[in-house]
Amino acid sequence: MNELQFPGLYIDDSANSHEILPYLYRSGYYCLILTDSLAEVCTKYGRLHYDYCDGTFIGYRPDTVCMEIFHPDLFKGRILEKTIEEYTFLSYALKEALHVSLKEKQILSSYVDDIRRELHYDTDSYKHTILTRHIIRLLDYATHFYERQFIVRELNNERLIRQYEKLVRQYIDEGKLTQEPLISAYCAEQLHLSEAYFNDLLELQLGHKHNCHIQLQRIEIAKEKIRSSGESLSQIVYELGFPSVQYFSFIFKKITEITPKEYR
Structure with a gap:
């Protein structure tokens, strides 16, 4: 089984994460997925077809079957404007997934790249803080784009x-x-x-x-x-x-x- 790259954080770009994912879910990890392959699964919201077909962003709370996985303990001791529970999209259903434009997909991907890049640096006193800030920005942008999706579907x-x-x-x-x-x-x-x-x-x-x-x-x-x-x-x-x-x-x-x- 792959090891966590940093305590409380795991990133996987492959489709073969089946060994570690069940363990992480049971251990209370949150999951964020940015993918091209699930767009066809989320093609409808009620009677409205999806808004963009450039990518789909999905958030999962712990203990759900499902890219980036993180534990809320990662944020302990950090001053946050929001708690994890306030990112309500993590409790949305699959059919309520966020359909992102190419520009939005690039923005979300860039923050994942920032996290991945930081993981390769040597561990020091700033690493934890920088990683949590990158994750918070990713969550905030997802919330931002979800609000856009609400407006588009007015x-x-x-x-x-x-x-x-x-x-x-x-x-x-x-x-x-x-x-x-x-x-x-x-x-x-x-x-x-x-x-x-x-x-x-x-x-x-x-x-x-x-x-x-x-x-x-x-x-x-x-x-x-x-x-x-x-x-x-x-x-x-x-x-x-x-x-x-x-x-x-x-x-x-x-x-x-x-x-x-x-x-x-």
Whole structure:
């Protein structure tokens, strides 16, 4: 079995990494793949064909079957603007892979080359810091290009958002919130997305995440009911799944800046 070139880091340009990969996954390593050969596997995102055919970039969290593999311990003691968990694309599904242009592929490849080049230098007190900075830049550029991909797919994303809003409204109107919360994992499943991709999509398209959207929608429906129905406040609170009138009033005033009584 090949040895790690540096503690916590492994790079392989060959297709025959089967001996070491299972061990690395089980040991908590993250995997980044930049390839030409997987483009045909990721040819569709929903009804939208892939944006570029020059390469495909895929990230994997530990313990998944899957270029560069690194362990989060590599970053210990380093001052980071982000934690590894904040690079949410590492939890995206294969069909949500990043399809890169030739220029983007060259940029990602250049950072891998920087890492490879550093591995060949003698070990000194700066080697660890330089390697982690190269990996962070690679992750940051992948996030940057993913945001570009979200923008390119804006029309398809708007369709998904409409489906999501319809799902939320239907769930609330049917009184299901009185029985159980509408969790993001369920919404993602209904839209055929990974939960990580779904949450990033909401934040980029709506400016907030699922739980915040549920609150906003419940308040909007509450406003409709307060204006047009003769229902008591306690009945409205129950129908919308709030735990108490006091809690509802607190949320309502926080969002609208007036109390439910003043609104009515």
